[in-house]
Amino acid sequence: MSKEQHKIDTEDLIKQTAKQLFFGEGKFKATTQEIADAAGVNRTSINYYFRSRDNLFDIVLEEAINKVNDKHYTILISDLPFRTKLEMWLDDELASAIKYPFLEVYIVTQMQSKCKHIRRNKNDVQLAQQALEKELAEEIKQGRMKPISTTQFMINIASLVSFPSCMRPLLMDSFDLDNERFTQIIKERKQVILDLIFK
Template sequence: MAIKDSVTEQQIKEAAKKLFFKEGRFKATTQEIADAAGVNRTLVNYYFRSRDVLFDEVLKDAKAAMTNRLKSSVGEENIPFRVRIERFVDVMIENSFAYPYIDVYLVSRMNDDVNHQNDVLADIKKNEELKHFLKLIEDEMGKGTIEKMPPVQFLINLLSLLTYPVIIQPLFKKVLHFSDRQYQQMLKDRKEIILNLLLK
């Protein structure tokens, strides 16, 4: 039995992340993952037992990386609300460059898998950071820097403005004749538009 090597394991995971969430190839085979990682297919099975286990592992890693980036960017207590939203937008846009298909996968997975849907909903309900963020939104409405509405509506507006252009990008790029670079620049340009739409 070979000794597991963390470098090889990470190499396989990075290749899988690229195929699944950067290129949108959710049905990539174990052989395709092995080829992208430059390893033998038996090594993929040795490290992860199955393609589904690998998929779950790389999804967990990708979500954790974004969560950590969000915490480090917007987690400070004493920063102005506008700066907090600017940082949030920056992280979400950068994440969309790294993993443009992750939101598509999460939505399709929730539609197909009731257990996964319940797990996600349970995580959201016990998420203290989300509750804190909604309270900050409510406080800002009290100050008059945001139009008054249920705080969750503000959050939905913010996320919709950020995620919809990412989810629809394969279609938009074809319709608008945009290259990957042009589309990424358009997403970056949306930052000020989003801030001006949501904040007074």
């Protein structure tokens, strides 16, 4: 293995470990030492590659959000049927909710201070919205969905997907759920959401 490849592998290992601790286990205040121990590297490696624990946190948060945004855009502008697009979008969102159950919580609570600089290509957003609006109008015209504005539709979808993750601790306590049962409920959300949307 070349020195450059070793560097890339080590950086990636640290980032993936940090992401799991922060957003998979909800350990937002995990220390540099805790991250290093979980990754099986020296603490100095984190400072060497990322300068600080806070900088590492910002990097993995930005990468996580941008990866989701990029995938959503790719799905929305594809030539696939509307329902297929929605199913793919739900698969991706719900898989992320299972793998990183605390990511949504952090984004919501830190939107102003941490997420305002996340890149968003306005042209991509506009193209995706235009595609969605056109296809949504066709679904309504064909009688497969009840009339609804594009904005309300997106708010509904975001709410149906994100609410369980954002409210995870309260829901688990209220319904006396363990992690396994809660994960199963999240997996069931796709069909529940599709049944609510389509006639």
